[in-house]
Amino acid sequence: MEQIPAQAGKTFEAVIYKLYEAFDSPFESQKKAGKATFNDAGLGKLVDSLLPSIKSFKQRRDKTIIGTMKTTLRERWQEVIEELQRTGLPSMHLLTIDDDISANKAEQMAKHNVIVVVRKDVKQQEHLLDKRNIISFEDYFTTEIPTILNY
Numbered sequence: 001m002e003q004i005p006a007q008a009g010k011t012f013e014a015v016i017y018k019l020y021e022a023f024d025s026p027f028e029s030q031k032k033a034g035k036a037t038f039n040d041a042g043l044g045k046l047v048d049s050l051l052p053s054i055k056s057f058k059q060r061r062d063k064t065i066i067g068t069m070k071t072t073l074r075e076r077w078q079e080v081i082e083e084l085q086r087t088g089l090p091s092m093h094l095l096t097i098d099d100d101i102s103a104n105k106a107e108q109m110a111k112h113n114v115i116v117v118v119r120k121d122v123k124q125q126e127h128l129l130d131k132r133n134i135i136s137f138e139d140y141f142t143t144e145i146p147t148i149l150n151y
Contacts, residue, residue: 026052044083
């Protein structure tokens with residue numbers, strides 16, 4: 001994967017937030033709600049978004065989508081696992097545009113309840129086809145989110 005400029009991360013987050021809005025998915029971002037609000041809820045520093053709301057999270061943690069966004073994974077996916085263990089969150093969705101996800105990386109993330117959201121062409125790579133914790137952006141927006149919001 002070619003080098004991605006630093007400001008790409010902010011753009012990536014903005015695009016995801018616009019997609020949440022386009023799909024009428026209620027969400028709270030750390031930027032919008034404030035770091036203190038996220039900290040008070042027991043959410044870690046790596047959490048970028050929460051669907052549908054912090055109130056829902058406080059009532060039923062397992063019926064919310066906790067998301068973090070990374071343009072590239074490199075070793076940073078391990079920080080997500082550490083954050084999950086530190087905060088006791090049930091799972092986390094890691095949204096990325098990275099196309100370098102090995103079978104081993106996918107399996108390690110699966111063991112720690114990290115659901116990785118990737119481009120459809122990445123999900124369709126042969127070594128990722130059978131990995132249930134790797135989902136496409138299409139499935140994330142049309143199946144995963146509605147399933148949680150229907151709760």
